[in-house]
Amino acid sequence: MSKEKSDIGIDEEIILGIREGNNLAVQKLYKLYYPPVLKMIINNSGSSEEAQDIFQETVMVLYDKINKGDFELSSKLKTFLYAVSKRLWLKQLTRGESKYRKDSIDDYEDSLVADEAGDAVQEHETIEKNLLQMEQALAGLGEPCKTILYDFYILNKSMADICEKFGYTNTDNAKTQKYKCLQRLKKFFFKSVS
Known part of the structure; x- marks a missing residue:
């Protein structure tokens, strides 16, 4: 079996595991896909703590998309997670929330994946904003x-x-x-x- 075919099988296994609430799938996701994100963030003026925060938010974006029910992976899971993490890291850098600041990050994926990641991040942020507003409305009730x-x-x-x-x-x-x-x-x- 080729490496790409086995990667796709692992990706599907992880997605199915997350959908079913399997903690082992989440552990495998971290083990396989966190190191490249850590490296990217450290190489671009970040710390390991910031990498952990960014990856945690990336996993939440993935979790939201999977549980929404219409998630279809158009690239490798590693590429998707990297693109979402990169997008979140760039946002953090441009907001000046990092301890350090750097204006560019080396490109890793094509623009299609970047757009998909950007859409996922935007959707996640919209959901978070709506949940916060709903919490506030409920508190005022x-x-x-x-x-x-x-x-x-x-x-x-x-x-x-x-x-x-x-x-x-x-x-x-x-x-x-x-x-x-x-x-x-x-x-x-x-x-x-x-």
């Missing part, structure tokens, strides 16, 4: 709405459980309250977005 929505959507509690917890006379009343709370949350969320 107050009780009992905050707990009702948290119990239903995060803890997956049934309406019967919520009805019992809050002392509603029946589940229809609890559903009505949940609906009103959800409408208030939407109002807070879209107010914070605009």
